[in-house]
Amino acid sequence: MAARKKPDPEGAPARSGKTAASAAAAAAAAAKGQSKPVASLRLPIGQGAFFLRMVVAARAMRIHHAVILSGAQGTGKSTIARWLAAALMCPSDHDVEAPCGVCRHCRRIASGIHPDLHLLRPLDQKLITSVEQVRELQDTLKLSLVEARARVVLIDPCEALNEEGQNTLLKTLEEPSAGTFIVLCTSRPEQLLPTVRSRCEQKTVRGMTNERIAQELLARNVTPFSHHERAIRLAHGSLGRALDACTERTVHIHDLVLATFADSKALRPLSMARNLLEGSDGRADAVVRVRLYLQLCAGEAGARMQHKLASGAQGSYPPTASEPWASVLELALLGLQDLELQIPADQVTAGVLLGIARLLRGAHAAPNGTVGRGS
Numbered sequence: 001m002a003a004r005k006k007p008d009p010e011g012a013p014a015r016s017g018k019t020a021a022s023a024a025a026a027a028a029a030a031a032k033g034q035s036k037p038v039a040s041l042r043l044p045i046g047q048g049a050f051f052l053r054m055v056v057a058a059r060a061m062r063i064h065h066a067v068i069l070s071g072a073q074g075t076g077k078s079t080i081a082r083w084l085a086a087a088l089m090c091p092s093d094h095d096v097e098a099p100c101g102v103c104r105h106c107r108r109i110a111s112g113i114h115p116d117l118h119l120l121r122p123l124d125q126k127l128i129t130s131v132e133q134v135r136e137l138q139d140t141l142k143l144s145l146v147e148a149r150a151r152v153v154l155i156d157p158c159e160a161l162n163e164e165g166q167n168t169l170l171k172t173l174e175e176p177s178a179g180t181f182i183v184l185c186t187s188r189p190e191q192l193l194p195t196v197r198s199r200c201e202q203k204t205v206r207g208m209t210n211e212r213i214a215q216e217l218l219a220r221n222v223t224p225f226s227h228h229e230r231a232i233r234l235a236h237g238s239l240g241r242a243l244d245a246c247t248e249r250t251v252h253i254h255d256l257v258l259a260t261f262a263d264s265k266a267l268r269p270l271s272m273a274r275n276l277l278e279g280s281d282g283r284a285d286a287v288v289r290v291r292l293y294l295q296l297c298a299g300e301a302g303a304r305m306q307h308k309l310a311s312g313a314q315g316s317y318p319p320t321a322s323e324p325w326a327s328v329l330e331l332a333l334l335g336l337q338d339l340e341l342q343i344p345a346d347q348v349t350a351g352v353l354l355g356i357a358r359l360l361r362g363a364h365a366a367p368n369g370t371v372g373r374g375s
């Protein structure tokens with residue numbers, strides 16, 4: 001076992017504090033004497049003991065040669081993968097628990113331009129990573145390492161490899177060349193072939209706790225502070241989502257979602273749709289707005305459904321049903337699919353809002369919670 005110090009079983013607070021400090025010092029040192037800003041490695045935050053153990057093992061070059069990092073979107077898998085690559089490749093013996101962050105290896109890993117770091121991902125906004133890309137990578141891996149002590153392949157997201165691509169990759173996962181480590185990131189591990197999964201060590205990346213997100217928003221001085229509570233509620237464990245939720249646009253659109261759900265009698269679907277699209281800067285912007293609205297609708301409906309189910313489980317009588325929120329959630333998800341199918345944003349919005357109004361009025365008319373979907 002590579003760990004020279006026992007990680008804190010509580011997870012990282014104490015340890016990551018030290019590592020955060022060393023990373024901050026590293027960033028400050030990197031900034032010194034650099035007139036141009038250099039991309040710096042980002043320390044993954046809010047991860048538990050598993051993460052610390054993995055980094056310590058990576059510093060000692062004793063991790064499995066192929067690791068799958070799986071977890072929901074926005075939980076920081078890519079940041080962890082990059083940190084892990086630096087832990088493997090950084091030659092500094094200054095810290096057994098973190099890459100130094102300032103050497104030329106670390107700096108070039110942060111910028112994604114290290115000759116021993118290989119990124120395998122879809123090119124040119126395509127959805128699929130091609131088999132040709134896998135074969136090219138395999139040819140490169142036959143060559144010697146250029147200059148680092150290890151070579152790292154980041155496959156992110158690995159579900160972008162179709163079945164043929166994954167099958168082609170199998171040989172590399174089975175017998176990587178010496179000093180080569182492969183890190184696969186995915187939010188859909190079920191889309192990986194069993195033969196791929198069985199050749200890798202699988203690690204789950206968890207979302208951050210609400211408390212940790214709150215601390216981070218304060219530490220980053222995200223203003224206005226009055227938005228933090230809402231941001232934490234919308235974050236679902238992702239700091240990135242929490243930061244997005246503090247923007248004026250998200251706050252405005254989330255207010256529209258709350259207004260949609262507030263009073264079914266007062267809801268005017270078409271004027272709400274106009275309100276949402278008002279001031280859109282072209283078609284693409286309208287799609288962005290509507291997508292955000294539907295995502296927030298789905299999130300709110302999901303949260304209300306959970307709440308109803310939980311209060312039902314606590315034995316309230318008569319038992320509460322999860323309707324109409326399950327149906328509202330379904331409508332929002334269908335609306336998102338329609339957007340992906342290039343159906344015009346105004347049409348999608350009007351359709352979803354009319355459906356929501358019908359559902360909420362149906363729920364209002366049926367006090368036992370059963371919803372007439374209306375005709």
Ligand SMILES: [Zn+2]
Pocket residue numbers: 090091092099100101102103104105106
């Ligand atoms: Zn370094």
